[in-house]
Amino acid sequence: MRIGELARQVGVSTDTIRFYERSGWLPRADRRDNNYREYDDAEVEHLRLLIDLRRMDLPLESAAQMAGWCHAGHCADTTTALPQIIAARRREVAVRMAGLRELDERLADLESHLKAQPTELTVLTSGGPCCDAAASVMGVAEGGCACCATGNVDG
Amino acid sequence: MRIGELARQVGVSTDTIRFYERSGWLPRADRRDNNYREYDDAEVEHLRLLIDLRRMDLPLESAAQMAGWCHAGHCADTTTALPQIIAARRREVAVRMAGLRELDERLADLESHLKAQPTELTVLTSGGPCCDAAASVMGVAEGGCACCATGNVDG
DNA sequence: CTTGACATTGGAGTTACTCCAAGGTCTAGA
């Protein structure tokens, strides 16, 4: 199987696979006569494991090492370490969720504040009123500003 | 106020502030005779707004432009654009939360599967059993493996 | 006079890709 097919099977780009090989996270693939990379089923599984571990948000370095060991057939017993790793990962996920929840609360606050007192931004900062031209930056509706033309910083 | 004090006040590193200036996201600061940067209250507020917007996860480029406009005193009317920006941001936050929830579910699945059938990893992948030495990679407890010494890839 | 905290600069490193140019290979169709 060539690199494109492998990429399709595991759901990553060929660039990513080449990057992994180049960086040493995957061993150098066998080559055909024409220098094209050639992969077999074991290598598909190796990459698939690596990608699965990445999807669990392990750092690439750790994921690659674990996948490499599994690929090499070392160690049948996962009972001691992996549960700890997973638990640690879940704790991190919980922290990040809490962070996002807090962000959403701040955004909701600001939203309702703007609804109540449209010209003040004190919830956000003590810096004062802000510019509609921001719309153009954010790719939202243009030209809705009451005090300046979009893109005109002197408005 | 010097850069260290400013950094403390708004809760970022001096490196970050210098990086912002160097990249043009903040204007070049005034200098004392000894070439130290000198900041006044308006500049504190400018940076604070920029950081607040960053904390809402706006891209640095957008945050810097908005903060710059506010700093320059343009536009008293935020009613049209900002609510849309906020709404869009909240939608993104919701998507990311959903992603994290899904990840957590996968981790929980794997966790319970490992509890039930410690030597199989089919929930994670079809690649087969995995290695305890992962513990050393992840910085978790070392030496807990039943089949190989930690750090010994031939185990 | 020394120590220590603070400041300056330019430049490199980080993570995990992603994109690009310039070229080689192979298959199918006119």
Place this chain on the structure above:
DNA sequence: TCTAGACCTTGGAGTAACTCCAATGTCAAG
């Protein structure tokens, strides 16, 4: 036979948003 198009190769640069570093300068206190 020629050509179009899909695929592959390489090395290198670019991305976001910092973070760290070395080498050096400044300044107040003891």
